[in-house]
Amino acid sequence: MKKALFTVLSCLLALTVSACGSSGQSQSTSGNDSSNGAAAPAESSAPAKEKYVFGTDATYPPFEFEKDGKYVGIDIDLLNAIAEAEGFEIEIKPMDFKGIIPGITSKQLDGAAAGISITDERKQVIDFSEPYYQAGLSLVVRADNETIKNPEDLKGKTIAIKKGTTGAKFAEELAQKYGAEIKYFDDSPAMFQEVVNGNADVTLEDYPVVSYKIAVDPNSNLKIVGDRLNGDYYGIGVAKGNEELLKKINDGLKKVQESGKYDEIIKTYLGEQK
CATH class of the missing domain: 3.40.190.10 (Periplasmic binding protein-like II)
Incomplete structure (x- = not known):
């Protein structure tokens, strides 16, 4: 009788261990194997853009x-x-x-x-x-300026120019050739304003830039004179x-x-x- 009872208890213990093991394996599989249970979210295979x-x-x-x-x-x-x-x-x-x-x-x-x-x-x-x-550089003066028509008219004049530009280099050549003075600025609006205020006689700027400014701002008080000075x-x-x-x-x-x-x-x- 004791032997039979021992045999029954052993079988029950074996079934319990087997059931626990099966449950653990099922949890592990469903968490890591997308082929069994709910599929894991797909990761994007597209590489990050440079x-x-x-x-x-x-x-x-x-x-x-x-x-x-x-x-x-x-x-x-x-x-x-x-x-x-x-x-x-x-x-x-x-x-x-x-x-x-x-x-x-x-x-x-x-x-x-x-x-x-x-x-x-x-x-x-x-x-x-x-x-x-x-593009190409152009001479730009105040709208009421009638004394500057071309580079030859720059003798004794003041040129406003933006630092580090091809316009600055061209202005330096003109200043040396015609005896003009140069004032340097960090941006185009500042040099334009210097001409409008009468503190400079002329500036050099790329034609499409100043053309656009005059077109969108009728009160710019600026005008382009002469031909383009180059063809950059x-x-x-x-x-x-x-x-x-x-x-x-x-x-x-x-x-x-x-x-x-x-x-x-x-x-x-x-x-x-x-």
Whole structure:
């Protein structure tokens, strides 16, 4: 009798251990094996997009400026379109123009879109995309100024100019040639205001920039005089040697131009002209 009772208790103990083991295995399986029980949430297999930091001068309409808390303009819209076409992301970092090229060379920026004229001097320290816009400098005076028509009229005059620009270099050459004085400023609005206030006689600025300013602000009290002084082309600047990013920008620029998006961007800010 005792032997029979012992046998029954042993069987019950074995069944209990077996049931506990089965329960533990079931919990483990349902928690880690998506093929048994509720499926685990699927993880995204898409790789994170590459992100690049681009500098810009946000006081340079129509190429870059701030509106309703956002950065917009030809350069910004173009850069966004290129990034979308090539599948990368951008972060815009606004700064004074004079700090943009040093920012690229010091690797604080991956590149810049800021109405940057392509010059041999700049090509020594940064790489450029294919040209995307022909600008060219113009003489700009107060609307009531009738004494300055061309560079020869700059003798004894005062030129307001933005630091670090091709306009500054051109102004320095004109000042040396015709005996003019130069005043330097950090941004275009400040140099324009200096001319309007009568503290400078003339400034030099890229034609589309000042043309846009006069068109959108009838009270600008400025006018363009004479022919364009040169035919500079704008390019997107990239840290020297970054062939991967440069290729993405050039490939994206071509796609944007071929799709008609480029013309759409230009028309938004400058009408039908290119």
